[in-house]
Each structure stands twice: as C-alpha cells, then as structure tokens.
Amino acid sequence: MTRRLSLAGQLLALQVIIICVVLVGVAAVTVAQTIQGAHENEGRRALAAGEFIANARATREAIEESGVRYLRIAALSTRTAFDAASVTIVDEHRTVLASTESDLLGTRFPIGESTVLRGRSWSGEGSWDGRPAAIAMVPVLDLDGETIGFAAVYRAFPSVGEGLVRALPNLLTYLGLASAIGIGGSLLVARRVKRQTLGLEPAEITGLVEHRDAMLHGIREGIVGLDLRGRVTLVNDEAIRLLRIPGDALGRTLEDLGVGEEVSDALLAGEVEQDRAVASAGRVLVVNRRPIVNRGREIGSVTTLRDRTELLELRRELVLTRHVTDTLRAQAHEFDNRLHTIAGLIEIGEGDEAVRFVHRISSSRSEFSAAVTGAVRDPSIAALLIAKASQAAELGVALRIAPDSSLPVLGDELSADVATVVGNLVDNALEAASTAPQRWVEVSLGLVDGEVDVVVRDSGPGVPPGMEREIFRRGVSTKHGEQAGERGIGLSLVHLICTRRGGDVTATAVGGSTFTARLPVDAETLDETLVDA
Incomplete structure (x- = not known):
C-alpha cells in the first residue's frame, strides 16, 4: 500500500514542481535572449566586415581596374580576419567579381530589399548554406561618391544548442540561486503550515470539523463563541433558538443581532460567569461564560446557555x-x-x-x-x-x-x-x-x-x-x-x-x-x- 505524503510534504512537492516550471521558463527566456543578442551581434560584426573591405582604397581601385585577383584575395582575407561565413564583392551591375564561394563567380547577386545600390549600407537576415544568417551589404564608392559596387558579408547565426552553451554559465548560477531560495522557502512554508495545523493532516482536520459540527449542533445547550470585538465566531442551533437571532449570525455583533442588554452584558462580561440567570425573549437562561486563552493570550470567550424557564x-x-x-x-x-x-x-x-x-x-x-x-x-x-x-x-x-x-x-x-x-x-x-x-x-x-x-x-x-x-x-x-x-x-x-x-x-x-x-x-x-x- 502506497503511503500518502503528509500535508507539509504535499506542499513542499507542489512548490518544488512550481519552482521547476518557473526555472524552465526562466531558462527558456534566458536562452532566447542570448540567441537574440547573438543575432544582433552577428549583424553588427557582418556590417563591420563589409565596411572594412568596402571602404578600402585598394578595393575601389581593383573594381575600377578589374583587378579580380586582388578582390578574391581580399575576400578570403576578410573572411579569415572576421570569421565570416562568406564574403562576396559585386559590381554596380550586381555581377559577382569575387567570392569565397567559387560557384558564385560571374553570377547575378540577389539583393532583395537592400538599399546598397543607392549608396546606403544595409543589414538584415538571410540564409547561408541552409542556415539562418546575418547579411550586411556595404557600397563601394568612387571619388565622386558614385556606387561602383558593393561588398556582401554573411555570418551564420548560432543554433539553439550553441546559444544554450553560451548562456550556460550564467544560467547555472541563476538556476542554482533560484533553486536554493525556492526550496528553502518551501521548507519554511511547509514547516509553518505543519505547526499551524498542529501536525494534523487534511483528513484529520476534516474529521475534527465534522465531529465538532455534529457535537455542536447535537447538544441541547446553546453555545455562543465571541472574539475580542464582540463578533460571533461560533453559534449552534440551540443558541439561535434561545436568543431568537438570525441563522447568519457568524461575523456579526450582538448589537447587530438585536440581543437584549442583559444577555449582552452576560456574554461580554470581562470576568468568568457561573450560573448567571438572565431573561431573554420571554425565557430564563442560565449563562456560564469562560474566556478562551491561546498561548497565554485571550482571544475571545465561549458561553453556554441553558433554558431554565420551566425550573x-x-x-x-x-x-x-x-x-x-x-x-x-x-x-x-x-x-x-x-x-x-x-x-x-x-x-x-x-x-x-x-x-x-x-x-x-x-x-x-x-x-x-x-x-x-x-x-x-x-x-x-x-x-x-x-x-x-x-x-x-x-x-x-x-x-x-x-x-x-x-x-x-x-x-x-x-x-x-x-x-x-x-x-x-x-x-x-x-x-x-x-x-x-x-x-x-x-x-x-x-x-x-x-x-x-x-x-x-x-x-x-x-x-x-x-x-x-x-x-x-x-x-x-x-x-x-x-x-x-x-x-x-x-x-x-x-x-x-x-x-x-x-x-x-x-x-x-x-x-x-x-x-x-x-x-x-x-x-x-x-x-x-x-x-x-
């Protein structure tokens, strides 16, 4: 037979599960932010590589003099220097003059929505070798400021695994701290709940409440519980009958319920009352009042009422x-x-x-x-x-x-x-x-x-x-x-x-x-x- 967890154990397990779900969410957000930052960083690095090669005087002169050999060497050097995935140099007619990818030579380079031919640098997202990549296009200008070509640089985006590896050091620190704080707090909450419930489990608490209600409404004496503000915290059917008060008396004061002055005085008396006879609603009631003390502090009172009209x-x-x-x-x-x-x-x-x-x-x-x-x-x-x-x-x-x-x-x-x-x-x-x-x-x-x-x-x-x-x-x-x-x-x-x-x-x-x-x-x-x- 499987033993059920205690109330404190159930609370601890539930809170640990919630903490784990939150931590997974935090990890996902952290990885996503890392990847997003990597994308922005790759775009900036691609643009820097493009500006490096496009703004070089030798590149401008090589395009003007059709120095294809130099352009290819420059493309390879730039890829190595900037750890780029691909570097391509294109003339003003979008014809590829040099590229680190040999199969692109002489082909027409697609620029899409780029504004590079209008003399403006442009960066965005594209695809390289089947992978998402950052692409930057920087114009090559002659001495008169006219566009004579441009340089296109690709940098591949890191995968989810690579992003996770990059975020792993910080992520482990965050997860460790959050786990320690969360589990420690859960243990404290579980301990406090166990202390407040006097070590009782939910089934035991339910049983106590059911037995209390059965006993409270089954005895022939009226019982009224009051807090320090004189509000009703406990009342049974016999007390409602004897005092002739509404059934929804809980949480209301004796004045709100229309209880007579003599009965109110007996119920709210500061001292202990023993067999005090009072008149209420045509009846003679014998009142016994006792204060309720919890851990040395008075928290209210409980009063029993007995009908002694016949006596x-x-x-x-x-x-x-x-x-x-x-x-x-x-x-x-x-x-x-x-x-x-x-x-x-x-x-x-x-x-x-x-x-x-x-x-x-x-x-x-x-x-x-x-x-x-x-x-x-x-x-x-x-x-x-x-x-x-x-x-x-x-x-x-x-x-x-x-x-x-x-x-x-x-x-x-x-x-x-x-x-x-x-x-x-x-x-x-x-x-x-x-x-x-x-x-x-x-x-x-x-x-x-x-x-x-x-x-x-x-x-x-x-x-x-x-x-x-x-x-x-x-x-x-x-x-x-x-x-x-x-x-x-x-x-x-x-x-x-x-x-x-x-x-x-x-x-x-x-x-x-x-x-x-x-x-x-x-x-x-x-x-x-x-x-x-």
Whole structure:
C-alpha cells in the first residue's frame, strides 16, 4: 500500500514542481535572449566586415581596374580576419567579381530589399548554406561618391544548442540561486503550515470539523463563541433558538443581532460567569461564560446557555408554597400566643379584660383586612398581604398598605407573577425592618399606564451604596450568617420575572430601602382588567 505524503510534504512537492516550471521558463527566456543578442551581434560584426573591405582604397581601385585577383584575395582575407561565413564583392551591375564561394563567380547577386545600390549600407537576415544568417551589404564608392559596387558579408547565426552553451554559465548560477531560495522557502512554508495545523493532516482536520459540527449542533445547550470585538465566531442551533437571532449570525455583533442588554452584558462580561440567570425573549437562561486563552493570550470567550424557564415556574410555585407555609406557621404561632393570653386572663378572673383583648385584636385585624381588600381587588394578592400581616406581627413589624393603592383583578398568569414579586419583596422588607429601631413596611400597588407597579418601602438599614443593581444577581445578598450561601435567590427571582415580562425592578436607599417593580400588562389582559374594574 502506497503511503500518502503528509500535508507539509504535499506542499513542499507542489512548490518544488512550481519552482521547476518557473526555472524552465526562466531558462527558456534566458536562452532566447542570448540567441537574440547573438543575432544582433552577428549583424553588427557582418556590417563591420563589409565596411572594412568596402571602404578600402585598394578595393575601389581593383573594381575600377578589374583587378579580380586582388578582390578574391581580399575576400578570403576578410573572411579569415572576421570569421565570416562568406564574403562576396559585386559590381554596380550586381555581377559577382569575387567570392569565397567559387560557384558564385560571374553570377547575378540577389539583393532583395537592400538599399546598397543607392549608396546606403544595409543589414538584415538571410540564409547561408541552409542556415539562418546575418547579411550586411556595404557600397563601394568612387571619388565622386558614385556606387561602383558593393561588398556582401554573411555570418551564420548560432543554433539553439550553441546559444544554450553560451548562456550556460550564467544560467547555472541563476538556476542554482533560484533553486536554493525556492526550496528553502518551501521548507519554511511547509514547516509553518505543519505547526499551524498542529501536525494534523487534511483528513484529520476534516474529521475534527465534522465531529465538532455534529457535537455542536447535537447538544441541547446553546453555545455562543465571541472574539475580542464582540463578533460571533461560533453559534449552534440551540443558541439561535434561545436568543431568537438570525441563522447568519457568524461575523456579526450582538448589537447587530438585536440581543437584549442583559444577555449582552452576560456574554461580554470581562470576568468568568457561573450560573448567571438572565431573561431573554420571554425565557430564563442560565449563562456560564469562560474566556478562551491561546498561548497565554485571550482571544475571545465561549458561553453556554441553558433554558431554565420551566425550573423558574417550578421555583415560583415552591416560593408561593413556602410563603403559605410560613404564613400559616406565623398565624399558628400568633394564634397560640393569643389563646394563651385569653386563657391566662380567664384563669386570673379578668373576664372583662379577656373580652376587650379579643375585641382589640379582632378590630386591628379587621381594619388591615378591610384596607387591603378595599385597595386590592385581586383575591390572590389580597390574601397574600393579609397572610403576611401575621408574619409581620410575629417579627414585631407594622405592615401597612399605602393609601393610594388601587389594583384591579388581574389575569391568572399575571396575578401569579405579581404575587411572587410582592411576596419576595415583602419578605425581604420584613427581615430588613425587623432589626431597625422603627419597624414598619409599606406596600403600594397600582395599575399605571399599562403596567402593574409594586413599591415596597421599609425602615431597615437600606441597600449599601453601589449595590443597587448587583443585589438582583443570584447569590448576592447583604445579609450574613450561617445560611449566607443560600441567600440572594428571592430578589433574583423578582428580577427574572419582571424582565421576562418586559419590565424592570430597581432599588434605592433613602430612609431605608425602596424597591420598585414594574410588570407590563399585555393589551388583551389590560382590556379584560379595565372591563372588570
């Protein structure tokens, strides 16, 4: 079985072949130029020989006196002196008087397009003994400047082989240098290619790409790769679905793709992100981001996206269940305390005081319940607030409803979201206010400009400066204790619910903490709410 060349070997072989072809072309051009130069040189040497014999006084006198013997000797001498192929002397009637070729004597010499009989020297190309040759014709002039004859000199052109021999020294030098440079450069290119491909061959690279694509598009998590300029370098089908971006996302920035601000912030974060929950296109995504480092230099980042919308819904239901459980526990505890108080008053014979005590607590609860039901017509949210009053009483915190609160009946889904937001914000406020000198929490609810506004104020220490946005991230909390690692969930859940519906939640610290949540109401639900109102 024949072993195939490696990628570096194939590149080297291909480049060597290209170099050889180029060198052959260079050699051909060099030989052609050499031959062309030889032709021009032979023409000049033929013209010089013709001028030598034609301008001699003895030649002119011999033609005038018919000195044929001298002319023949002069022709032979000139051929020998100038290494010419043939030398011929012709009179003004084109009759050959003398020639180194004896068979031409007495014949009529052909001049073709030559201008020699008009007294002008002429050179061109002709044929001698079946070979291409340079021919020069120089007129012989008398003392009056009249043409009395001319001398014709032939010099044979060198053959291709002779031209190659003449060009061989320089040609070998050029070819040697070009070969050394070319092969050396090819070796460097082959080595660089091998290093850049990590020693992998084309079949192996193809296999890696195919496996990567299959794995990338087969996993259920979304994957997004970004370069240092924030352009998408890698994206799979799940990421396109979760982010709702076009399929031709490669090479485009997140801004061009219309990715939301919160998701963009997570994808472009400078630090490592672990299990960061963000809202995107009606979904809750868990983001994990890692930088990509190559040879100690960061070249981009890769981020995985997991859809946790269903888990969020489950968590919301669990939170509501926990609220109910905590409220029932608080009510049971409060009920036990009041029963004990009533029993004690009866035992010591203070029956009237026991009756007044029952009226007081009944009146206080009735007033708060009446205030809540008068301002909040949605039964789920009203019941939640009334139940939270028991929890507040257990902590010694006064829970009150803002006088300007007014909330109509909401749709089932929106009501559940608002209840989750209210429950978490009130729990957070009650815990903060329970350690303050003045312990109170105020809740304001309303439907303003197509949005449900939830405002919860407390008398606690307030949100630390600089953490107004950070506090809504999962795992971030201003509280410390044995369970600090389990904190930072309630506010992050509030943030996710608000952003998922297209709203927002903010926190300020002026005289305590103020949390403001806005949950937009879709047009159909808003119309139904206004009709019910």
